[in-house]
Amino acid sequence: MTTAALVLAAGRGERLGRKEPKAFVGLCGRSLLARSVSALCAVPEIDWVQPVLPPDAGQLPADETAWIHPKLLDPVPGGDERQDSVRLGLSGLPESVEFVAVHDAARCLVTPESVSAVVRAAWTGRAALLASPVSDTIKRVQGRQVIETPPRSECWAAQTPQVFAVDLLRDALELAWNDVFLGTDDAELVERMGVPVEVVLGESDNFKITHPEDLARAERVLADRGEA
Numbered sequence: 001m002t003t004a005a006l007v008l009a010a011g012r013g014e015r016l017g018r019k020e021p022k023a024f025v026g027l028c029g030r031s032l033l034a035r036s037v038s039a040l041c042a043v044p045e046i047d048w049v050q051p052v053l054p055p056d057a058g059q060l061p062a063d064e065t066a067w068i069h070p071k072l073l074d075p076v077p078g079g080d081e082r083q084d085s086v087r088l089g090l091s092g093l094p095e096s097v098e099f100v101a102v103h104d105a106a107r108c109l110v111t112p113e114s115v116s117a118v119v120r121a122a123w124t125g126r127a128a129l130l131a132s133p134v135s136d137t138i139k140r141v142q143g144r145q146v147i148e149t150p151p152r153s154e155c156w157a158a159q160t161p162q163v164f165a166v167d168l169l170r171d172a173l174e175l176a177w178n179d180v181f182l183g184t185d186d187a188e189l190v191e192r193m194g195v196p197v198e199v200v201l202g203e204s205d206n207f208k209i210t211h212p213e214d215l216a217r218a219e220r221v222l223a224d225r226g227e228a
């Protein structure tokens with residue numbers, strides 16, 4: 001099954017408070033983007049890896065190793081919204097691609113083993129994502145008022161990669177475009193078409209680097225892995 005990965009790196013990441021785009025920020029000497037690309041290139045089920053860069057970035061951040069790999073495609077520019085970046089990333093893929101794994105470059109500690117598991121689930125059921133059960137009780141809130149407490153046993157935190165049959169994701173993006181609907185992840189676009197999406201247990205280290213303290217947490221994970 002020909003499978004590609006989109007590595008989304010087109011966001012500014014303003015909450016990190018750095019002048020360069022978030023995915024270009026260094027972590028123990030390598031950018032978040034380079035780390036994500038290397039993890040995805042190491043997955044046997046993935047044939048192609050497509051970076052999606054900020055429209056004004058020009059070129060990939062300096063890295064001596066990550067950009068020399070036979071699976072790596074030329075980067076394409078992303079868009080204003082994450083959903084636009086997915087759409088633009090899809091348009092750069094070879095026609096032979098049947099499945100696509102959409103991954104946030106900012107989740108740069110993902111392991112090839114987790115990626116393999118979610119890709120294989122999607123090969124069977126057409127749509128799957130990595131996620132982890134939440135330990136806190138989740139509240140739906142409007143203003144400052146709680147409007148719902150969904151059963152905690154049914155609440156999972158979505159991660160990436162999220163993997164789909166390419167045709168299914170294209171249809172979901174087109175429907176969202178027509179409905180002027182902006183989702184907060186890709187699976188949501190597929191769910192609203194009534195298509196089942198399977199959850200595959202992800203690792204707690206696959207968190208999204210968002211705030212400055214997340215970089216320190218990521219450094220500790222890399223030190224534990226002996227990679228710092």
Ligand code: C5P
Pocket residue numbers: 008009010011012013022023052078079080081082083085103104105106107208209210
């Ligand atoms: O902003 P947030 O951290 O939720 O973004 C998740 C991922 O999506 C990041 O890796 C970011 O670079 C990417 N993104 C993108 N295009 C955008 C916005 C976000 O590729 N317009």
